[in-house]
Amino acid sequence: MLSRNLWITAAALAVGTSGAFAGEHVVAQKDKQFSVRQMKIKVGDSVAFRNDDPFFHNIFSLSNVRSFDLGSYPKGESRSVVFDKPGRVEIECAIHPAMKMTIEVTQ
């Protein structure tokens, strides 16, 4: 009995720490805008940046919390970023300077 309970506890811990319940979010780029200007997510969540415009976008961030550059990609393509630290991330498009959004990553 003790052995069985120990296995169940160990399995629960493994699932809890593996990020199995990490959220997945989608932000579209359409008409040279992000589909949302601000969003809140949890540490470990991922955000997929999907290009719905008929031209390239180049999504990037220079924020210390999470800096990245997804490169230039065409319509229909989606590229994801995992946010593994809490804080505020400011996101832009290198091709369209007016495109900006922020992601607040919380514990």
Add this chain to the structure above:
Amino acid sequence: MKLAALGLALALAVAAAPVSPADAKGAGRKTYDLSRDSVEASVVRGSIVFRTYCVLCHGASGEGNGRAAAQYVPRPANLTVSVLADQDKERIIRGGGASVGRSPFMPPWGHELTDEQIEDLIAYLRAINVRAS
């Protein structure tokens, strides 16, 4: 009092009046042809394109030190010492770096910039190039 104010206004108006090319030359000042099709006007328009789209990576001076530059290897090009011909610059601007075997971090601008903007941008790049004769 009214007469003094009128005199002051007149003096200010004369001081602010545009100088004719002849006057300017006589005063030793350089003149610029900013008619629509002039090179100078193209350079001015090109500087606006540069400040809007290019400074992020290439920096305000074009030396490759924009606020995003530090994250890229290779670094964005120092455009003030470029040895590329105008047509090569145009290919890179339109198709992006990857299209010509250069840095993939240089995005393609062909769908974002008009033909005139690209022409003006190249005129500006020529103007800031220290190697240009």
